[in-house]
Amino acid sequence: MLIDYKNVNVYQEDKCILTGVDFHVDEGEFVYIIGKVGSGKSSLLKTFYCELDIDKEDADKAEVLGYSLLPLKRSKIPALRKQLGIIFQDFQLLHDRTVLKNLQFVLHATGWKNKQEVNARIDEVLEQVGMMDKKDKMPHELSGGEQQRIAIARALLNKPKIIIADEPTGNLDPETANYIVCLLRDICHTGTAVIMTTHNVQLLDKYQGVVYKCKDGHIYDVTGEYQNAKEFED
DSSP: OOEEEEEEEEEEEEEEEEEEEEEEEEETTTEEOOOOSSSHHHHHHHHHSSSSSOOOOOOOOETTTTTEEEOOOOEEEEEEEEHHEOOOOTTOOTTSSOHHHHHOOOOOOOOOOOHHHHHHHHHHHHHTTTTTGGGGGGGGGGGGHHHHHHHHHHHHHTTTEEEEEEEETTTSSSSHHHHHHHOOOOOOOOOOOEEESSSSSSHHHHSSSSSEEEETEEEEHHHHHHHHHHHHHO
C-alpha cells in the first residue's frame, strides 16, 4: 500500500479541517478527492508531502511510501518528496526560463549530474506528454493546457510512485481537461498511482476511479455511488 491513513486528523494552523480520516492508495490506482471549496481536499494532499504536519496524538497510522509521518524527521522529507510528483492548478513553472531549463532545474535540484542522462530523461517525459516540439519555448508562449502538460512532465521526471494533482483541470476548458485526465490515466497504467482533487464531477462518470468525498469535516469513500450510477446508465 502506497498511502495508509487510519483515524487521522488534519489541521490547517490550529483549526481541525478533517477528522478521523481513513484513506488508502494502492499501486496503479486512480483516486479522486471531491468536495466543496474549503472542505479539506488540498489540506489532505499537503499532509502527503509534509507541507502540513500530522501530530502523532491525532492519528492511529499515517504512512506514505513506507514512511511514517508521525512525525517524519525533517531530514527525511526530501527523500519522500523525490518519490512524489506534484501538479498544481496554476502550473507553477518558472517564467524566466524555457521548458527545457525548467525541467533541467528540477533534475539538478534532485541530484542528477550527468548531462546526457538529464537530457535523455527530459526527452522521455516530453515525448510522454506530447510536448517535444515545445522544449525551447518560454512558459508565456504556451497555452494553459500546454503549460499543464509541461507540469505533468515535470512531475514525472523522477519516476514517482505517486502523482498528486491538486485541481489540475481547474483552469482549463472542457476539451483540454479531458485530455489532461486521459494523460493522467495513461500514467496510472505504468503502475504510478494518481491522486487528483477536482470540482468537475462529470470527469468521474467519464473516467472511473476510486472516489473520496470531503464533507462536513469528514472524508467518505463514495466510489460505489458513482459506479452504481454508471451501471444504471449502461
